[in-house]
Amino acid sequence: MIRLRLVPRAQPSRAMLFVAPLLAIALTLLVGLLVFAWLGQNPLRAFRVFFVDPVSDMSGVSELFLKASPLCLIALGLAIGFRASIWNIGAEGQMYMGGIFATGLAIAFHDRGGAWLLPAMILAGAIGGMLWASITAALRAHFHANEILVSLMLTYVADYVVKYLVFGPWQDPQANNFPITVQFSDNALFPLLAQWGWEAFEGTRLNASVLITLAAIPLAWIFMERSFLGFQLLVSGLAPAAARYAGFAEKRMVWLALLVSGGAAGLAGVSEVAGPIGQLNDRWQPLYGFTAIIVAALGRLNAIGIALASLLMALLYLGGEAVQITLQLPKALSQVFQGLLLMFLLGCDVLVNYRIGRVPAAAL
Amino acid sequence: MKLWKSTIAAAALAAGLGIASAPGDAADPLKMAWVYVGPPGDGGWTYAHDQGRKAVEQKLGGKVQTSFVENVPEGADAERVIRDLAAKGNRAIFTTSFGYMEQTLKVAKTFPKVEFYHATGFKSAPNVTIYNSRMYEPAYLAGIIAGHVSKKGVLGFVASFPIPEVVRNIDAFTMGARSVNPKITTKVVWVSTWFDPSKERQAAETLIGQGADVLLQNTDSSAVLQTAQDKGVMAFGWDSDMTAYAPKAHLASCIEIWGGYYTKVAEAMLAGKPLKSTVWGGIKDGMNDLVSVNASVPDAAKKMVAAKKADIVAGKWAVFQGPIVGQDGKVIVPEGKSLSDQEIDSIKWYVEGVEGQLPK
Known part of the structure; x- marks a missing residue:
């Protein structure tokens, strides 16, 4: 019997590190064809319905951007922490807090707000996300608590805060006891791009919140690739001992990573409640904070990669809906594809870093 | 596995009927779509609505063509699904959970010729009718x-x-x-x-x-x-x-028995007089x-x-x-x-x- 083992490669190919995600995507699509065939569909037709039709017109492209935008924003923030090996798993909760802070303002100034209201909500949302992340930061930096557990648990706490508010003090009195707030007034909503006279987006619900994401991509790239602080984060992630020797303050890195990722998640929260939803309610659990972890991994913790990965992830959601609407195939195909993608990516990564070798006979 | 089989059967049926036909053609079947909050296999709420949908298919056969989208979250995604269904030529769309209320109203505004039916809500519009059951x-x-x-x-x-x-x-x-x-x-x-x-x-x-x-x-x-x-x-x-x-x-x-109501809605639409009044039915109404x-x-x-x-x-x-x-x-x-x-x-x-x- 031949026994196999994984042997670490001395020098993993740098090129393969970037080819791996593309390979994973290609493998996913290939298996996708088999899945469609197995479901009794013409694979090419189903493939077109899943991957092409959803973005074949402007309204589809707008929906793609709308779905990808919060994923991208959160993933950018997470990537900055992940590079420093600071694992913020609680972006979902930080996003809720962003939504809560923004909603607080939207309700307080429901009929009285001016043009300043939305910018104030954006700011409040970022602060909300940062405050929530700072609990994790403080516990990790000063008490060496595990940030993975703390941030994850705080997500559930944040969920209960949302529920408390919409069932209690922030409930719309006209809502028949349903757990929803009032619909935000126009001053508290992101304007649609179509309202700004961008005719290409006429009839779509793409709103100005995507501009935040568009601005965040180059900023994150510069921060991660070109700034000294970004370099410090990277070093403290790759070689903590070296970072300490060089005098990089570990506590500062923890705070920085969590504040940035919390702030980004908070902004994503604002873009949801003040965007397509237009209120806070108990059903708002888009799980973007968790999906963004996959996006960050798929995008190689690189700003451009993350932007592309978020578009792909969004397409997987849209495609699942499309095959159900058009072909009545199960919508769970979205998850099947997401799962395949992640599995192939992890598999490729293993093979980039290790090679398969035989266990020497002497060792048996 | 019943769900699986019926899904495949529905898919085969849909493929056989030819999806791409243009709406509004007199010979075409009336297209109706359902938006589900869960899977039809939940054995409860969504299952009951899906039974209703199937009852319409059974009663009206070739005159209607039904479809559904399952597991639609009650957030930003719902609006896109409802809009897509309307854009794809469905003339009546049933949104079967409370959390689709605002989304249904928003889409209804841009599709005045499509009739929307929202279960369990409390806001209606000229082309949004609400229905519920006196459980x-x-x-x-x-x-x-x-x-x-x-x-x-x-x-x-x-x-x-x-x-x-x-x-x-x-x-x-x-x-x-x-x-x-x-x-x-x-x-x-x-x-x-x-x-x-x-x-x-x-x-x-x-x-x-x-x-x-x-x-x-x-x-x-x-x-x-x-x-x-x-x-x-x-x-x-x-x-x-x-x-x-x-x-x-x-x-x-x-x-819950939705089949009777859904069939009535379909028949009224086929007759060119869509039902518009709020329905809150009980045992008496079946x-x-x-x-x-x-x-x-x-x-x-x-x-x-x-x-x-x-x-x-x-x-x-x-x-x-x-x-x-x-x-x-x-x-x-x-x-x-x-x-x-x-x-x-x-x-x-x-x-x-x-x-x-x-x-x-």
């Missing part, structure tokens, strides 16, 4: 059975959210039981979800631990019923006939019922259920007619008066016999 009627009948069967005089209710719809079902269940045994009490556990079998199970276990020996739930899965069977107490099915999930513990099922009563239920209970059902159908008696006494012992609805639909739709109080406080 408190079968809940009352279930209460009668519970009153006969309970030995300890303690009932348990697994509740989702403290909205009027759920509160009045707790009230109706309790009033039904107390019409048999005036000393009976109901304990309530809130799970803050419509569909989460593990939470529903935990809640059921808590209630059984507190002495409840007959359970009812206003959640969508069969977990409460199955837990009851495991623990040797009795329970009811909700939304759909759940006999098969736990034949021993199953006393009866309070079911929109819900108490079915599959267990053989072990005493005859006295069966007779009493049959009598009350006949009174409801004949319009002689209503669940929310006086005298109704509140939790604090004060009369809420005096003898000879009954609540209007609007009042029933905003009930925020417990009747006498329900324990605990209503979450605010």
